[in-house]
Amino acid sequence: MKTAITAAQAAALVPDGAVVLIGGFMAVGSPHRLIDALVARGARDLTIIANDTAMPGKGIGKLITARAARRVIASHIGLNPETQAQMIAGALEVELVPQGTLVERIRAAGVGLGGVLTPTGVGTLVAEGKQVLTLEGRDYLLEMPLKADVALIAAHEADYLGNLNYSLTAHNFNPVMALAATTTIAEPGQIVPVGVIPPDAVKTPGVLVDHILERPH
Amino acid sequence: MKTAITAAQAAALVPDGAVVLIGGFMAVGSPHRLIDALVARGARDLTIIANDTAMPGKGIGKLITARAARRVIASHIGLNPETQAQMIAGALEVELVPQGTLVERIRAAGVGLGGVLTPTGVGTLVAEGKQVLTLEGRDYLLEMPLKADVALIAAHEADYLGNLNYSLTAHNFNPVMALAATTTIAEPGQIVPVGVIPPDAVKTPGVLVDHILERPH
Amino acid sequence: MDAKEIIARRVAQEIAPGSLVNLGIGLPSLVASFVPVERGVFFQAENGVIGLGARPPEGMEDPDLTDAGGGFVTAVPGAASIDSVMSFGLIRGGHLDVTVLGGLQVDARGLLANWMVPGHMVPGMGGAMDLVAGARRVIVAMQHTARGKPKIVARCTLPLTALRPVSLIVTELAVIRPEADGLHLLECGPGVTPEAVQAATEAPLILSGGIREMTL
Amino acid sequence: MDAKEIIARRVAQEIAPGSLVNLGIGLPSLVASFVPVERGVFFQAENGVIGLGARPPEGMEDPDLTDAGGGFVTAVPGAASIDSVMSFGLIRGGHLDVTVLGGLQVDARGLLANWMVPGHMVPGMGGAMDLVAGARRVIVAMQHTARGKPKIVARCTLPLTALRPVSLIVTELAVIRPEADGLHLLECGPGVTPEAVQAATEAPLILSGGIREMTL
Numbered sequence: 001m002k003t004a005i006t007a008a009q010a011a012a013l014v015p016d017g018a019v020v021l022i023g024g025f026m027a028v029g030s031p032h033r034l035i036d037a038l039v040a041r042g043a044r045d046l047t048i049i050a051n052d053t054a055m056p057g058k059g060i061g062k063l064i065t066a067r068a069a070r071r072v073i074a075s076h077i078g079l080n081p082e083t084q085a086q087m088i089a090g091a092l093e094v095e096l097v098p099q100g101t102l103v104e105r106i107r108a109a110g111v112g113l114g115g116v117l118t119p120t121g122v123g124t125l126v127a128e129g130k131q132v133l134t135l136e137g138r139d140y141l142l143e144m145p146l147k148a149d150v151a152l153i154a155a156h157e158a159d160y161l162g163n164l165n166y167s168l169t170a171h172n173f174n175p176v177m178a179l180a181a182t183t184t185i186a187e188p189g190q191i192v193p194v195g196v197i198p199p200d201a202v203k204t205p206g207v208l209v210d211h212i213l214e215r216p217h
Numbered sequence: 218m219k220t221a222i223t224a225a226q227a228a229a230l231v232p233d234g235a236v237v238l239i240g241g242f243m244a245v246g247s248p249h250r251l252i253d254a255l256v257a258r259g260a261r262d263l264t265i266i267a268n269d270t271a272m273p274g275k276g277i278g279k280l281i282t283a284r285a286a287r288r289v290i291a292s293h294i295g296l297n298p299e300t301q302a303q304m305i306a307g308a309l310e311v312e313l314v315p316q317g318t319l320v321e322r323i324r325a326a327g328v329g330l331g332g333v334l335t336p337t338g339v340g341t342l343v344a345e346g347k348q349v350l351t352l353e354g355r356d357y358l359l360e361m362p363l364k365a366d367v368a369l370i371a372a373h374e375a376d377y378l379g380n381l382n383y384s385l386t387a388h389n390f391n392p393v394m395a396l397a398a399t400t401t402i403a404e405p406g407q408i409v410p411v412g413v414i415p416p417d418a419v420k421t422p423g424v425l426v427d428h429i430l431e432r433p434h
Numbered sequence: 435m436d437a438k439e440i441i442a443r444r445v446a447q448e449i450a451p452g453s454l455v456n457l458g459i460g461l462p463s464l465v466a467s468f469v470p471v472e473r474g475v476f477f478q479a480e481n482g483v484i485g486l487g488a489r490p491p492e493g494m495e496d497p498d499l500t501d502a503g504g505g506f507v508t509a510v511p512g513a514a515s516i517d518s519v520m521s522f523g524l525i526r527g528g529h530l531d532v533t534v535l536g537g538l539q540v541d542a543r544g545l546l547a548n549w550m551v552p553g554h555m556v557p558g559m560g561g562a563m564d565l566v567a568g569a570r571r572v573i574v575a576m577q578h579t580a581r582g583k584p585k586i587v588a589r590c591t592l593p594l595t596a597l598r599p600v601s602l603i604v605t606e607l608a609v610i611r612p613e614a615d616g617l618h619l620l621e622c623g624p625g626v627t628p629e630a631v632q633a634a635t636e637a638p639l640i641l642s643g644g645i646r647e648m649t650l
Numbered sequence: 651m652d653a654k655e656i657i658a659r660r661v662a663q664e665i666a667p668g669s670l671v672n673l674g675i676g677l678p679s680l681v682a683s684f685v686p687v688e689r690g691v692f693f694q695a696e697n698g699v700i701g702l703g704a705r706p707p708e709g710m711e712d713p714d715l716t717d718a719g720g721g722f723v724t725a726v727p728g729a730a731s732i733d734s735v736m737s738f739g740l741i742r743g744g745h746l747d748v749t750v751l752g753g754l755q756v757d758a759r760g761l762l763a764n765w766m767v768p769g770h771m772v773p774g775m776g777g778a779m780d781l782v783a784g785a786r787r788v789i790v791a792m793q794h795t796a797r798g799k800p801k802i803v804a805r806c807t808l809p810l811t812a813l814r815p816v817s818l819i820v821t822e823l824a825v826i827r828p829e830a831d832g833l834h835l836l837e838c839g840p841g842v843t844p845e846a847v848q849a850a851t852e853a854p855l856i857l858s859g860g861i862r863e864m865t866l
Contacts (some may be wrong), residue, residue, distance in 0.1 A: 038635025295773025
């Protein structure tokens with residue numbers, strides 16, 4: 001049985017300077033209450049690993065506006081002019097990673113692989129400074145795992161044991177991020193009794209979840 | 218919409234000498250009717266990639282008894298003395314692969330990665346002849362992708378479009394194998410109308426399935 | 435018919451029955467409207483669904499069901515939810531039949547640049563690099579010129595998206611296929627001459643005869 | 651109490667509340683019986699379930715619900731089905747708190763050999779190499795000797811399972827912890843002296859004082 005924590009308690013588990021995985025895709029399937037709590041706590045110097053930085057005022061965009069991040073590792077920042085502005089001003093370091101490479105780098109950290117060998121990015125700016133392995137006649141970039149201190153993920157439902165399921169396009173990076181952090185905090189839309197999510201419907205086993213955000217009031 | 222095929226038609230899609238992925242774990246979650254059809258067809262010289270060779274008279278064990286295989290790539294053959302006997306007699310080549318490495322090698326082929334960097338097997342017999350990469354201070358074996366001509370998988374239900382779900386411990390290697398072959402043939406326990414398997418319950422999207430075995434008579 | 439509709443209609447003809455297709459945001463997304471439902475095509479949105487459908491009726495929008503641009507969509511019967519691991523596994527693993535992408539430049543080698551303009555626009559590559567590396571066919575759908583300047587150039591001056599040549603370029607003026615010996619002009623837009631296409635194109639075009647007008 | 655029960659009972663004491671545990675087939679699988687339900691431990695069967703339960707009542711067996719040995723099991727409330735990708739992702743990724751495995755040999759370095767006897771028995775490693783490489787703690791549960799010969803040896807003569815030393819060795823005679831300087835004898839079995847343990851052990855044992863008798 002897990003104990004539900006408040007948003008403020010969750011935010012306190014994310015120290016300044018932490019490396020944080022945050023689920024969501026253009027603010028869909030993001031842990032919105034956890035993000036709000038991080039902003040409210042005045043978090044600073046975070047390294048945020050996420051698909052994108054959403055838009056100003058939405059999802060991860062709120063953390064950018066609040067200048068909570070020192071570094072962002074993402075595949076897309078195009079819809080958030082504030083991310084671009086902070087980057088150009090030198091206040092924010094941005095590492096752009098192809099989306100498929102980003103998800104595999106997170107996965108590699110989560111499942112104990114030493115790196116990812118991907119054809120994506122070979123011969124482009126993304127390949128700069130990276131090792132290329134030629135395997136069976138094709139070139140692959142060696143990309144390194146991305147591990148985090150904390151993963152903040154959103155789910156559709158959690159049961160009391162932390163088993164999670166996800167809805168439609170709100171899956172995105174959430175299930176893989178649950179594997180790749182020292183501490184995983186899940187923000188479910190609902191909390192349901194054990195057994196409501198049958199074994200075949202569990203997409204993130206509760207053993208991966210350290211804390212569940214309490215239900216919305 | 219997919220067309221259902223008979224077991225004999227399915228067996229005809231697996232030519233002698235083919236490399237075949239077969240789902241199941243100790244004959245649980247194996248495509249039993251497809252296996253029977255391959256035996257009935259008198260298939261020869263197959264390379265079988267599977268977790269194990271089950272036991273004589275069960276699952277993949279039937280193909281071993283029928284001497285349908287020239288080569289087996291598996292993690293465990295301990296419960297099938299016929300596999301061992303054929304191997305010792307030189308009639309069957311066996312490559313033993315750690316289970317976690319086997320599944321990742323199949324996955325790498327299915328998702329377009331050039332290889333797998335795993336700590337498993339470093340310093341053991343498994344490492345012989347393989348490249349070792351030292352990454353962030355730890356050694357990893359470079360293991361190569363395992364691609365197949367045909368994947369024979371078992372599922373709990375298929376809908377008319379080939380969307381699949383799986384039950385309990387009958388998932389095992391089936392979902393990943395659906396990604397890694399030129400032709401994927403699914404043997405579902407039931408065939409249901411489109412929509413019976415809701416989007417969040419689909420574990421293998423129908424686009425990965427080339428043929429569905431007709432319902433049992 | 436405006437330029438975008440010409441492009442979208444022509445690209446739609448390339449989509450084979452039963453195929454799995456990813457449409458980029460912007461112009462490429464218009465292609466879906468011209469693919470008849472009975473063709474049984476499945477559209478993938480890389481953010482997480484196979485079986486993307488049109489915009490939902492007013493009041494039926496689900497915040498958990500959007501396309502890669504964040505817009506509300508529906509899911510067709512038989513759709514499947516996929517997480518980002520599966521989504522890019524399908525893309526990079528060669529399971530996607532066609533991707534239709536916009537372009538900033540395509541060059542004589544068929545190489546695409548579509549993800550950044552150094553010093554001006556650094557949106558990030560999103561899924562573009564994986565799509566070009568992994569899809570079976572890569573179709574570039576773009577207007578032929580930008581502010582009067584050719585987008586089909588001798589050699590890309592913008593950072594490349596991938597080292598793999600694209601399969602086909604469709605603009606309002608032309609259908610062009612990159613091959614080892616250069617860019618082959620296959621079709622011209624309605625009322626457009628091969629000479630006019632070449633005049634709007636920096637890269638040399640190979641006119642190997644049999645050039646048709648697009649049928650739309 | 652026979653040797654196997656002593657071992658299983660003692661190993662069960664090592665299983666912390668709420669942990670995720672994988673038990674090998676054979677002797678290690680007996681451990682589950684001695685872990686109280688209220689400890690909230692989840693057992694993983696690497697073939698595909700987290701939340702493995704006891705054998706089902708007669709007539710309620712499900713051919714799609716078995717353990718890694720192929721035997722019928724149940725699933726506890728809150729169990730999760732996992733495919734082999736997730737199963738070994740959890741194992742190799744360090745998400746498994748404890749694995750309990752049988753052993754053919756363990757040596758003075760704490761290295762385990764448990765998957766083949768060249769020329770005699772080549773069953774394959776199954777999941778053993780991943781389990782030893784990836785679990786947070788690796789406990790070897792085995793009888794102290796085989797046919798009167800020590801299984802805890804100076805140096806393994808059988809092929810190794812991994813280069814990583816195991817965390818703890820539990821036999822009916824002793825609890826031994828491999829460390830950098832060798833094998834530390836921590837506990838002796840009921841009525842067993844340290845001298846008797848050493849006599850049944852080829853590798854030298856370090857007796858650093860405070861050796862207790864197992865409490866079972």
